[in-house]
Amino acid sequence: MTEFSRRAVLAGAAAAGAGSVLADLRPAFAAAPPKGTQAPGFYRFKLGTYEITAITDGHNSFPLPDKFVVNKQKDEVNAALQAAFLPKDRMTIPYTAVIVNTGSKLIAIDTANGIKEPKATNGKYIANMAAAGIDPKAIDTVIISHYHGDHINGLIGAGNSAAFPNAEVLVGAAEHKYFMDEGEMSRAKGPRMPGVFKNAHRVFKNAEVAKRVKTYDPGKEIAPGITSVATYGHTPGHMSFIVASGNGKLFVQSDVTNHPALFVRNPGWHAFFDQDPKMAETTRRKIYDMLAAERMLMAGYHYPFPAVAHVEKSGDGYREQMVQWSTTL
Ligand SMILES: [Zn+2]
Secondary structure, X not given: OOOOOHHHHHHHHHHHHHOXXXXXXXXXOOOOOOOOOOOOOEEEEEEOOEEEXXXXXEEEEEEOOOOOEOOOOHXXXXXXXXXXXXXXXXXXXXXEEEEEEXXXXXXXXXXXXXXXXXXXXXXXXXXXXXXXXXXXXXXXXXXXXXXXXXXHHHHEOHHHOEOOOOOEEEEEHHHHHHHHOHHHHHHOOOOOHHHHHHHHHHHHOOHHHHOOEEEEOOOOEEEOOEEEEEOOOOOOOOEEXXXXXXXXXXXXXXXXXXXXXXXOOOOOOOEOOOOOHHHHHXXXXXXXXXXXXXXXXXEEOOOOOOOEEEEEEEOOEEEEEEOOOOOOO
16 A cells, blocks of 8 residues: 655655656657636536526626625635635635526526626626527526626626517516615615616616516515525515425525625625625524525525535534535436
């Protein structure tokens, strides 16, 4: 049996450096140029008889703002990032949306960033959907969790067309009422909220989107096997979903937390885009207590890909255990 002593490893490295071992083994191929591109980002799994496809749109990466977590100092946020082996002074937020195939219906939950401001690192949702063999024309229903741009902008395709031309678009009644209200819009203050309203109006006043919209309420089966759950706080009408088929249950949390390295470990931390931070925290703790107690599988929109995990209690917060890749369904 080989013993991995430090000396043996160093001796091996020295031999490799001298070329005495590897040179003999290396086949005489020309050097392959690096590909420089990532593999398509979709992950598929079975939930009861349903087939779920998690599709990544990519990520957005930016210098860590001083008040990214409004009730914590930046050095504490940096410590949490580094504890998760993520770079200091930088925030990278991934986006992964799920598509549910019930066997008779194809249902997309949220639509990612779309084509509004294509970036090198995101706007990959439609391309990854194609790689997963799903045609946007085949989507029967789009369910929207809330009215932030990274969830709704993908409703609009090229030339202001509907990106999902044959789909109905289900939106939370409370969320729609709030964000479409001109009075609320005129009272919106600060560096961010006026833009959030303006963008929501841009999307939902688009004629091709508007004619497809139908509202839904919490606590209802809004599509086959998909029940809406009120998870208010992140936005006034923010919604999550339980997808159930056979013995399988998946909690689609939408933005109950943002990146788990910060907000699952520390449910008391308030992300600057939580509109009502106290309500968002109450919701977060309630939902995560439930997920941990019921050992329910969950999909986290801003979790690292494939963004499907179980969660358990850990200290004052929680910890995610990501799913394991499987070559078969
Ligand atoms: Zn989001």
